[in-house]
Amino acid sequence: MRAAIAQAEVGDDVYGEDPTVAALEAKVADLFGFEAALFVPTGVMANHIALRMQLPAGSELVADADAHILAHEDAGLAWHGGIQTRTALTPDGLLTPEDVSRLIRPHLPHTLGTGAVELENTHNRGGGSVYTIERLRAIRAIADERGVSVHIDGARIWNAHVATGTPLREYGAVADTMSVCLSKGLGAPVGSVALLKPQQRAQAVLMRHRLGGGWRQAGMLAAAGIYALDHHVDRLAEDHANARLLAAALREAGLSVRDPQTNIVLVDVPDAPALAARAARRNVRISAFGPALLRLVTHLDVTEKDCVAAAQVLAHVA
Ligand SMILES: Cc1ncc(COP(=O)(O)O)c(C=O)c1O
Incomplete structure (x- = not known):
C-alpha cells in the first residue's frame, strides 16, 4: 500500500484533475452498480453528503436509534442540514420491515412526512450485525411503495459481503445512495466514497468543498483505497x-x-x-x-x- 501511494499519479482534485481519484471513484461505482461516486475524507462526510442530497432542510429521516449517524456524528445532520430523525430502538441495530413501515409518515398539512430511510450494514453498535439481502429488499419495497428513498451506511459493507456472500451490486441495487469506507477493516489510512445518482454529483462536490473537504493531490490516498479494494476485501x-x-x-x-x-x-x-x-x-x-x-x-x-x-x-x- 505504501508503494502504491508513492507511485500514484496525481493532479488537483479540486479541479477534477486527479486521475487516481477518478479511477477509484469509477471502480467503487462499478462495484456497487452506481453511476456516480465522490471520494471524501471520512465516513461521516460521506454519510452527510449522501443524505443531504436526498433531504432538504426541514425534512425527516427514519433510522434506528443506535445508528452511527445519530450516536457518533455530533448531530451534523441536524446542525448543518436541519434534518430531524425518527427512530426505533432495536436489539441489534437492524430495522425490520415492520419498523420501517411503522416509522415512515406520509406528508400531511400538519405532519412532516418522511423523506428517507437510513440503514447501517454492518451495524457498529449492534456488534457488526448484518442485514440479510432479503430484509433489505423487503425494506426497499416498502420505501418504494411509500415514495421514500434509502441510504445505506456501508462503512463496513465489505464485512457484510464477505460474511454473507451477497454480491456488492445487490447491496447497491437496494440503495439510492450509499457510503462506504476504505479505512477501518480495509486498512487504507483515510478515505470514504459516497455513491450517488449522476445528477447529484455536482451538488455533492459543492457540499464537500463547503464542508472543507475539497482536496488537492488526493490521488495518493485514492491509490491506498484502490490497493485496499484489490488486496484486503477477501481477507x-x-x-x-x-x-x-x-x-x-x-x-x-x-x-x-x-x-x-x-x-x-x-x-x-x-x-x-x-x-x-x-x-x-x-x-x-x-x-x-x-x-x-x-x-x-x-x-x-x-x-x-x-x-x-x-x-x-x-x-x-x-
Ligand atoms: C457505521 C459507521 N459509519 C460511519 C463511520 C464514520 O467513519 P469515519 O470515522 O471515517 O468518519 C463509522 C466509523 O466508525 C462507522 O462505524
Whole structure:
C-alpha cells in the first residue's frame, strides 16, 4: 500500500484533475452498480453528503436509534442540514420491515412526512450485525411503495459481503445512495466514497468543498483505497474468524459475550471504562462502548495470536 501511494499519479482534485481519484471513484461505482461516486475524507462526510442530497432542510429521516449517524456524528445532520430523525430502538441495530413501515409518515398539512430511510450494514453498535439481502429488499419495497428513498451506511459493507456472500451490486441495487469506507477493516489510512445518482454529483462536490473537504493531490490516498479494494476485501474472513475465536475464549473465561457476526465482539461487563483502562495498562486497547459494554474489533493488524493474548489479558483483568 505504501508503494502504491508513492507511485500514484496525481493532479488537483479540486479541479477534477486527479486521475487516481477518478479511477477509484469509477471502480467503487462499478462495484456497487452506481453511476456516480465522490471520494471524501471520512465516513461521516460521506454519510452527510449522501443524505443531504436526498433531504432538504426541514425534512425527516427514519433510522434506528443506535445508528452511527445519530450516536457518533455530533448531530451534523441536524446542525448543518436541519434534518430531524425518527427512530426505533432495536436489539441489534437492524430495522425490520415492520419498523420501517411503522416509522415512515406520509406528508400531511400538519405532519412532516418522511423523506428517507437510513440503514447501517454492518451495524457498529449492534456488534457488526448484518442485514440479510432479503430484509433489505423487503425494506426497499416498502420505501418504494411509500415514495421514500434509502441510504445505506456501508462503512463496513465489505464485512457484510464477505460474511454473507451477497454480491456488492445487490447491496447497491437496494440503495439510492450509499457510503462506504476504505479505512477501518480495509486498512487504507483515510478515505470514504459516497455513491450517488449522476445528477447529484455536482451538488455533492459543492457540499464537500463547503464542508472543507475539497482536496488537492488526493490521488495518493485514492491509490491506498484502490490497493485496499484489490488486496484486503477477501481477507476480512480472517477477521471474522478471529472475532469468533476471541468470543469463544472470552466466553470460556466466564465473560458475557454476544455472538459476533463479523469483526466486532461486544462484551457485557459491570464496569466497562474501568475494565478498558485495566486492559490498556496491559497493552490491549478496547473501547468502552457504554457504561457496561465493551467493544473489541478485529482487523488486518491483529493476528490470531494477538487475539488469544488479548482474550487472556481481558479474562485476567475481568
Ligand atoms: C457505521 C459507521 N459509519 C460511519 C463511520 C464514520 O467513519 P469515519 O470515522 O471515517 O468518519 C463509522 C466509523 O466508525 C462507522 O462505524
